[in-house]
Amino acid sequence: MLEPQSRQAVLERLLADYKKLDTTGLSVHEGTFVFDTLSANAVEFEKSYAEMQLILDAAFPQTAWGEYLTRHAEAHGVFRKQATQANVILTITGTANTIVPKGSLFGTENNETFRTTAEVNLGDAGSANVLAISEQVGKALNVPANTITEIVGGMYGVNSVNNDAAAYDGYDEETDPELLDRLLLKVRRPATSGNVYHYE
Known part of the structure; x- marks a missing residue:
C-alpha cells in the first residue's frame, strides 16, 4: 500500500x-x-x-475526479451532462409593426442576458411573444418572472420587454458525485437480456 x-x-x-x-x-x-x-x-x-x-x-472511479472521472464514465458509455442554456418567453412591446430581429439582446438588472431565437413582428397591437435563450449557462439563468426588463443597447421601435413566466431548462454541469452515482449504477446493475435491471 x-x-x-x-x-x-x-x-x-x-x-x-x-x-x-x-x-x-x-x-x-x-x-x-x-x-x-x-x-x-x-x-x-x-x-x-x-x-x-x-x-x-x-x-x-470511486476516488477519481474531474476529467479522470469523466474518462472512466465514458469508457462505460456514461457521459457527463453538460451545463445548458435557459429558455424564456419574452413579451416585447413597442411601435406597431416594428420588426425585432433575430438575435436581439435583452437582460436583467443583474446582467443575465438572453437573445431572441427568431425575428418577430410586433404587429398592429405593438406587442409579440418570442422565445429567447440565455447567453450564459447554468441553473442560475432560470430567472424568475418579471426580471428580464432591460433592452440591451437600445432598439428602435421597442419600448419595453418582460418575461411573464420564469426561464426554464437551464442546468449546471453534472457534479462528480452525480456522475459517479450514474456510473456505478450502470456498472453494478447492468440492464441486459430482460433482467430485473432492464425493467427498472
Missing part, C-alpha cells in the same frame, strides 16, 4: 543510506554539502510520493 512520505522521513533514510556507503567520513550535519544536497532531493521525493497517490486515486 502506498504511504505518504514526508521530506523529513525521506531525508532520514537518505542520510542513513549515505552513511552506509560513505568511505570518506564526510560530515552529514545540517548545513554541510551532503546534508543540503540530500535535503533538496528529499523535497522532490516528497512531491513524487504525493503525485503517485494522485495517480492511484485517479485510477479508480
